[in-house]
Amino acid sequence: MLITGLVQGKNMWNGSGEYYTLPFTPGKKNRIRLVNTSTNTHFKFWIDQHILQVMSADFVPIEPYNTTILNIGIGQRYDLVVLADQPLSNYWIHCHPAQSCSANNNEDGILAIVNYNGVPVETPTSTPYVVPDENCEDETGLIPVLPKNLGNLTYGITEDIALPVAAIVRWTMNNVSFWTDFQSPTLLMIEQGNSSYPVDYNVVMLNGDENTVLPFMTHLIVVDLFCLPSNWTICC
Numbered sequence: 001m002l003i004t005g006l007v008q009g010k011n012m013w014n015g016s017g018e019y020y021t022l023p024f025t026p027g028k029k030n031r032i033r034l035v036n037t038s039t040n041t042h043f044k045f046w047i048d049q050h051i052l053q054v055m056s057a058d059f060v061p062i063e064p065y066n067t068t069i070l071n072i073g074i075g076q077r078y079d080l081v082v083l084a085d086q087p088l089s090n091y092w093i094h095c096h097p098a099q100s101c102s103a104n105n106n107e108d109g110i111l112a113i114v115n116y117n118g119v120p121v122e123t124p125t126s127t128p129y130v131v132p133d134e135n136c137e138d139e140t141g142l143i144p145v146l147p148k149n150l151g152n153l154t155y156g157i158t159e160d161i162a163l164p165v166a167a168i169v170r171w172t173m174n175n176v177s178f179w180t181d182f183q184s185p186t187l188l189m190i191e192q193g194n195s196s197y198p199v200d201y202n203v204v205m206l207n208g209d210e211n212t213v214l215p216f217m218t219h220l221i222v223v224d225l226f227c228l229p230s231n232w233t234i235c236c
Contacts, residue, residue, distance in 0.1 A: 003103065005041065005095055005110035012109070020112040021121055022093065024084035032080045036072045041102040042136040045070045047114055048091045048126035053081040054139070061145040068129045071098075071139050078139075088116045090124040101136040157204070176202040 004013055008020040024030055036043055046052065046069045055064045056079030064081075072078060093112035097104040104110075115121045159173045171177060179200040180186070186201060197203040 004106035005038070005043075005097070005104065007093065007095055007110065007112040011111065013106070020093075022112060022114050024082075024114050024116050026084050026088060026116055026118070028084050030082045030084060032082060034070070034072060034078045034080060036074055036076050038074055040074070041104060042074065042098040043072050043102075043110075044094075044096040044098055044131055045072055046094050046096075046129050047082060048094070048124065048128050049086050050082050050084075050091065050114070053083075055079050055081055057139070057142050063143040063145060065141075069131065071137055073136070073138055076138075084116065086116075088119045089126070090115050090119065090122050091126040092124045092128065094128060096131060098136045099134040173202055176200065178202050 004011060010018055010020040012019060022030075022032075034045060051066050051068065052070055053064050053066050054062070054070065056062060056077075058077050070078060070080070091114040093114055095110040095112075097107050097110070099107065113121060113124060160175070162172045162175070176199065181198070186197070186203070189195070189197065195205075
């Protein structure tokens with residue numbers, strides 16, 4: 001079994017597939033929402049020759065800070081602002097699995113492309129940042145813009161979590177294990193306004209209020225894993 005990764009559902013493998021392309025307008029700021037939807041990979045994310053301004057973590061606005069490489073663990077979300085201030089060209093987006101905790105056969109090949117408007121999309125020749133280490137640390141020193149006193153813990157809905165072991169290992173919550181239809185993923189259903197989620201999606205509906213932070217999507221980049229038997233190729 002070979003394991004690689006996808007960026008917005010796209011990547012290349014053995015000459016098949018295609019890279020996701022993110023358009024940049026020169027001189028403009030781009031808001032990117034980054035989600036790590038993998039199950040066993042800690043990613044180090046960067047865009048060659050660009051600075052990432054981190055402004056939100058898991059929907060919580062934080063005091064902005066700049067970095068070149070962002071650590072993003074399983075299930076984590078970050079909002080970034082990236083200024084398109086480089087020469088007109090194409091630049092690699094890297095999703096590099098941290099090797100100390102991630103088994104992946106395509107560690108340098110989980111890629112996408114930033115394309116500046118005005119130039120054709122081509123294979124980038126950009127200069128990558130050097131990963132200083134392969135540790136799986138979280139981002140540290142995050143300071144919320146508006147700190148809140150959470151008060152006392154109260155319990156509401158409870159979920160029974162189990163890990164049955166048979167021919168395969170499958171997590172369950174309330175005796176349901178998530179099993180998606182790749183032709184109708186949850187994000188697509190949300191975009192279409194379709195709330196008739198199958199039972200296997202195990203969706204819990206929450207009622208928002210004035211304290212709810214609504215996600216704001218400009219560019220949403222989803223990084224996930226794709227398990228690939230050795231006799232398959234990726235088809236787009």
